[in-house]
Amino acid sequence: xxxxxxxxxxxxxxxxxxxxxxxxxxxxxxxxxxxxxxxxxxxxxxxxxxxxxxxxxxxxxxxxxxxxxxxxxxxxxxxxxxxxxxxxxxxxxxxxxxxxxxxxxxxxxxxxxxxxxxxxxxxxxxxxxxxxxxxxxxxxxxxxxxxxxxxxxxxxxxxxxxxxxxxxxxxxxxxxxxxxxxxxxxxxxxxxxxxxxxxxxxxxxxxxxxxxxxxxxxxxxxxxxxxxxxxxxxxxxxxxxxxxxxxxxxxxxxxxxxxxxxxxxxxxxxxxxxxxxxxxxxxxxxxxxxxx
Ligand SMILES: Nc1ncnc2c1ncn2[C@@H]1O[C@H](COP(=O)(O)OP(=O)(O)O)[C@@H](O)[C@H]1O
Ligand SMILES: [Mg+2]
Numbered sequence: 001x002x003x004x005x006x007x008x009x010x011x012x013x014x015x016x017x018x019x020x021x022x023x024x025x026x027x028x029x030x031x032x033x034x035x036x037x038x039x040x041x042x043x044x045x046x047x048x049x050x051x052x053x054x055x056x057x058x059x060x061x062x063x064x065x066x067x068x069x070x071x072x073x074x075x076x077x078x079x080x081x082x083x084x085x086x087x088x089x090x091x092x093x094x095x096x097x098x099x100x101x102x103x104x105x106x107x108x109x110x111x112x113x114x115x116x117x118x119x120x121x122x123x124x125x126x127x128x129x130x131x132x133x134x135x136x137x138x139x140x141x142x143x144x145x146x147x148x149x150x151x152x153x154x155x156x157x158x159x160x161x162x163x164x165x166x167x168x169x170x171x172x173x174x175x176x177x178x179x180x181x182x183x184x185x186x187x188x189x190x191x192x193x194x195x196x197x198x199x200x201x202x203x204x205x206x207x208x209x210x211x212x213x214x215x216x217x218x219x220x221x222x223x224x225x226x227x228x229x230x231x232x233x234x235x236x237x238x239x240x241x242x243x244x245x246x247x248x249x250x251x252x253x254x255x256x257x258x259x260x261x262x263x264x265x266x267x268x269x270x271x272x273x274x275x276x277x278x279x280x281x282x283x284x285x286x287x288x289x290x291x292x
Pocket of ligand 1: 016017024025026044045046047048049050051052053
């Protein structure tokens with residue numbers, strides 16, 4: 001699971017168009033850290049600063065104040081440090097398939113490894129490995145990205161980042177616009193990368209369901225600030241506070257709440273359907289629902 005801190009921000013702030021009438025402070029004083037192998041979900045209302053924040057983690061945006069540390073070293077210390085950070089911290093943008101531009105899927109996935117200066121053999125190994133991680137069939141590699149369905153185009157774009165074998169994989173709303181099958185498939189691919197490579201995953205999402213089950217930790221942004229940061233159980237216990245931010249609880253957590261209101265002695269830390277089932281079975285067997 002989780003080890004030492006790999007990436008960390010210290011009081012990070014960013015203002016767009018500073019000094020113009022369009023000035024807008026997007027994030028303010030964000031201190032955050034993620035550990036090796038950790039799976040972190042980032043949630044927050046539209047405009048709360050999530051995308052701005054994550055673009056600092058690989059040096060794409062420069063902080064107006066504060067620092068980004070990768071293994072304790074400031075990634076903005078030099079051009080070289082920023083370049084190295086970009087290979088170690090892989091960022092998948094929102095709707096990344098719009099950035100596919102090569103004539104074949106293979107070339108698109110190979111773009112990152114080539115850019116890293118890897119030779120043809122190593123690049124090919126990386127491309128095939130990345131394609132396997134995202135369950136992209138081999139025969140699609142020689143197709144044009146535009147021949148693929150939306151779901152596979154998304155996978156190809158994710159593979160392009162995975163091919164750099166980032167130690168930290170960051171994805172900005174990776175499932176937006178995918179159908180349920182495409183969504184679940186992609187989330188499983190990301191889980192596999194996290195588990196098999198021991199990579200840190202930071203995933204921005206609108207869906208509580210997506211992170212309830214798999215995240216070690218959830219970070220909540222509101223109006224440019226990191227306002228909550230903890231284990232899913234601790235975050236979901238604050239249903240009212242989340243609701244005030246325009247964020248809902250996972251469906252299963254709401255069902256559990258309803259059942260508790262009806263007198264079913266289910267515990268408070270239940271926010272997946274599986275946990276409801278286990279709780280109900282325990283109650284039926286006379287063990288009680290672990291109510292608290
Ligand atoms: N390139 C930009 N120029 C000016 N303002 C921006 C830019 N990108 C984002 N913003 C503003 O910064 C705030 C945070 O945006 P963003 O980081 O995209 O939030 P989120 O990803 O949570 O929706 C919003 O008010 C948004 O309008
Ligand atoms: Mg965003």
